[in-house]
Structure formats: C-alpha cells, structure tokens
Amino acid sequence: MAAEFHTYAHDYDQADLAYRRQIELSSVAPWPMGNYSRFLRVRRLDTAGSERYARQALAIMEYGMARDSLAAALYLQWAELRASGKNPERANALFAEASRLNPDLSELVNEIGYYPRAHPILDALVAKGISLDTLPGVAGGTTPLSIAAHNRSPALAAQMMTLGANPNTAGYAGMTPLMLAAQRGDETMVRLLLNRGADPTLVASDGRDAERRATELNQFPIANLLAAAKRAYVRPAGGLTPSVPFRTQTIYRVKKNFTNEQSSAFKQGEEIVFDTPTPFGDEKSARFVFKRADGGVREFIVEKDKISSWAEYFEEIGPAPAPLR
Numbered sequence: 001m002a003a004e005f006h007t008y009a010h011d012y013d014q015a016d017l018a019y020r021r022q023i024e025l026s027s028v029a030p031w032p033m034g035n036y037s038r039f040l041r042v043r044r045l046d047t048a049g050s051e052r053y054a055r056q057a058l059a060i061m062e063y064g065m066a067r068d069s070l071a072a073a074l075y076l077q078w079a080e081l082r083a084s085g086k087n088p089e090r091a092n093a094l095f096a097e098a099s100r101l102n103p104d105l106s107e108l109v110n111e112i113g114y115y116p117r118a119h120p121i122l123d124a125l126v127a128k129g130i131s132l133d134t135l136p137g138v139a140g141g142t143t144p145l146s147i148a149a150h151n152r153s154p155a156l157a158a159q160m161m162t163l164g165a166n167p168n169t170a171g172y173a174g175m176t177p178l179m180l181a182a183q184r185g186d187e188t189m190v191r192l193l194l195n196r197g198a199d200p201t202l203v204a205s206d207g208r209d210a211e212r213r214a215t216e217l218n219q220f221p222i223a224n225l226l227a228a229a230k231r232a233y234v235r236p237a238g239g240l241t242p243s244v245p246f247r248t249q250t251i252y253r254v255k256k257n258f259t260n261e262q263s264s265a266f267k268q269g270e271e272i273v274f275d276t277p278t279p280f281g282d283e284k285s286a287r288f289v290f291k292r293a294d295g296g297v298r299e300f301i302v303e304k305d306k307i308s309s310w311a312e313y314f315e316e317i318g319p320a321p322a323p324l325r
Helices: 002-008 012-025 029-045 047-060 064-084 088-101 105-110 121-127 144-150 154-162 177-184 187-195 209-217 220-232 304-312
Strands: 250-254 271-278 285-291 297-303 314-319
Touching: 002 012, 002 029, 012 029, 029 047, 029 064, 029 154, 064 088, 064 121, 105 121, 144 209, 154 187, 154 297, 177 187, 177 209, 177 220, 187 220, 209 220, 220 314, 285 304, 297 304, 304 314
Parallel strands: none
Antiparallel strands: 250 271, 250 314, 271 285, 285 297
16 A cells, blocks of 8 residues: 555655545445554654544444554654653553553553654653563564664664663664664764764674675765674673573684584684674574684584583683684
C-alpha cells in the first residue's frame, strides 16, 4: 500500500497524505484509522492525533490493534505529563486508562527505536525497571538502539545510551548500531556511538566490522574515521569468568582440529587472539570471536552449559603483541 511504502522510504509527508486518503475512501472502516493512529504516534510522536484516530477506530469496531494503539498514545501522554510535573491527577488517569487497555508497558520498547526524537517515555520505562537494551522476548533480535541508529535519530540514540542502552549489544546477525550507522553513511551517528563507547573492532556473523562495511559502500571518510578508532581502541579488561573463560587480547593455541554446525573450522596448532564475546541469536549458546594474524576471524560457538569444556580445544599462550591486537 502507498502509505506503508512512503513510511518505509521515510517520506512521512507523503505517507501522511496516503493515510488520509485511505480514511476518506473508507470512512466507515476502522482499520485505516487504526493504522493512521500508529503512524502518527510512532513516526510523528503526535500523541493527541494518535489518540483521536484510535478512539474513532474503536467507536466503529472493538479490535486489538486500535486498542493497543490507544493505550500506547495514552502512555506517551502520561510520560509527557510526568516529566513536566504538571497535573498529576490527569497523568494518573491517563496511566490508569492505558493500563486497562494494555497492561504490558514493556511492549512500547518494540516501537521506541522508530521515534523521530527523544521522548520522556524512555525515562518512564527505565523508572519502571524496563530495559531499553533489547526487544522484550526477542533474543538476538534488532535492538532499539540499532533501529534508532539506522533511522538517523541521534538525539533518541543519545537518550537511550544515557539510560543504559549498550552500544555494543549486537542484534540480528551480530550487527551492532555502529555497523548499521556506518553502512548508512551517517557520520554524526558514528561519532556519537564511538564517543559513547561503541567498539569499532567488533565483527558481525559474516566476519565484517563497521570499517569494512563503510569501505564496501564507498563511505570513505567514515571508513577512515573507524580505522583510526580501531587503532586507538582499548577494550576494557574482561574474561576469566564462568561465562567468558578467555582473556581479551591473549593468544590461544588450538589443541586439535575441530568444528561443529555453527563454529568456524579450527586447525590444530593454529595460534589466534581472543577478541571478544559477542551476543548470539540463540539464547542457549555463546559466541566467542578470535582473530588470526592476517585479520581473519574464527568463531567458537558453544552451548552455554558446555562453556567449561573450552580447555579441551584451546590452551593459553600469553598476551598478544601489539600488531595482533
């Protein structure tokens, strides 16, 4: 449909017109109104307009999406009043009605990455103990921060990180917000993420890091920025815990040839440097990334309850010399 096409293309003025035409052509159908309600809230942060069209849709027919859209609009208005400190009675009434419609406030995390700007609902969610770092119930899925990075929303991304979102949390296929910003050619977002602690040396499931993605898309100023960031980056000390048994920037020798359905092929005698643990889509498994002297990547993927078996495959040699880091 035209409205969805323009929304996907970030042409929100044309999307707005298309939604209005749908409503004019189907004035007694609730679904165009419900869809427009969501668009106004998520892409425009027009909470009053979102509430109005959701109520119009529900006046025609009671159905789940319009009810959820109304609840979300009311939650956002509650957060706005909460932040202003004005009219607490009205704020409480908004929250009470929203809770009756949809009591699961955490569902809002699924849409916050698409907001065009920072909003006090993020502060309100964190105050309720809701994490902004991952989508509820979606292990290894695209993160809210990744969505904001892809959508070129630096103020929103900055707010998320201030509230605890980790710029190194990988989403689908091991992609980090920095990788997405790099391949979008968004230098402002790349700089913001680097300044907030994004690790430019991380690699996705395909073995490519942010610099390589920028280079392959001819984003050379960004690639140069990332190359310099990689040279200067010092990863915080880590490892040697039950969940991460390897030392960062340490050489390990492979004790025997092995591979499995998901891991890379490891060759006996090969010496590789442990780089980082990286989130993996399968919540039952862990992924550990190693690098060879030539920059090649090896991934050791193991079920979390078998991490302790690492010593069967690797032996620690010592700290990696600077050129291998």
